[in-house]
Amino acid sequence: MGVKRTVDPEKDFAPPTFTIKELRDSVPKHCFQRDTLRSFSYVVYDLCGIAMLAFGAWHIQMLPMYLRAPAWILYWICQGVVCTGIWVIAHECGHGAFSANRTINNVTGWVLHSALLVPYYSWRHSHSQHHKNTNNMNRDEVFVPRTKSFRGLQGKPSTPAWIEDSVFEDSPLYNLAMVLGQSLFGWPLYLYRNASGPKYARGASHFNPNSVLFRPEQFWSIVISDIGLALTASALIAAGIAFSPAAVLFYYGIPYLMVNFWLVTITYLQHTDAGVPHYNDDEWSFVRGALCTVDRSYGWILNVCLHHIQDTHVAHHLFSQMPHYHAMEATKHLKKKLGKYYNYDGTNFLVSLYQNRKYCEFVEDTGSILFYRNTSMPISPVN
Known part of the structure; x- marks a missing residue:
């Protein structure tokens, strides 16, 4: 039993007043420079990793029977991580952060995203x-909180x-199943019918050219x-x-689920947290949004393999055309400038995933600045 925070994030909350120019001026100018060859080096790096892992998987049948299942599981986990790195690079192409050349961005992004069954232009438009x-x-496009009335609560x-009760209370198997689902x-549900999207576009498909x-x-x-x-x-x-279909499932299908x-x-943990507000139009601005x-570290290995998309996301949202290989340096400067307005959570990401899915249930129907709430009665109330 316990409480995730010792300070109420809603109490005396004041929205930030920084201008985008002030924040940009706090970051060294070279952090905004895009190097096409350097960007391609990360593509080559990831593709070599994919090839090496696939080559290793090809030899799993040579292992003793009792080692084959663990070897496949290890392959699925590792290949999922490396392929997610490719996804991150393609995502960077969509922002124009891969190269100063628009054609190079779009061709590279289309090839890489298509290989991962992601509709490049469709997702680029909605992600923008x-x-x-x-x-x-x-007006946000993803992870838009549902209101209390929408939930029928x-x-x-x-x-x-x-305010939390024990992480293991309140139907833990149900919450775990929801997290896994x-x-x-x-991800495919979001692409197919815009799950977690805004009211105006619920049910809209990223595959339909006539979609809203x-x-x-x-x-x-x-x-x-x-195409x-x-x-x-x-x-x-x-x-x-x-x-064989089984070969496609083992080499591609299950790693694809891991990428999902x-x-x-x-993305969920970057935008869902008890201490992070959502704004209605009268209080929202680009910088506030x-x-x-939230920046989160997943450990050194994952941070590197995922090209730091998870621990430099504040910098990315402020300056989406900044290449990922400059984002760590930019983040150090932004942290100093932002002070208390820099959001970082060092909780293990799997624990945060479970906690946020459980506790961040809805926001109130009215108000200009809205924080997540839930219907749980805390076991240990905060004084």
């Missing part, structure tokens, strides 16, 4: 709106999400995204015929 409207209750207790299948998510002039770019997915699906079908896990875990992101 997320960056422009982060933590705006009416009128008349229920409304406990601040930062969200982590493994939340897109403008009419974006029609053909969405089609090009779908990329079709090519990858065709290659997987051909591989299944040439080798990392994507949802990273961007500073509602």
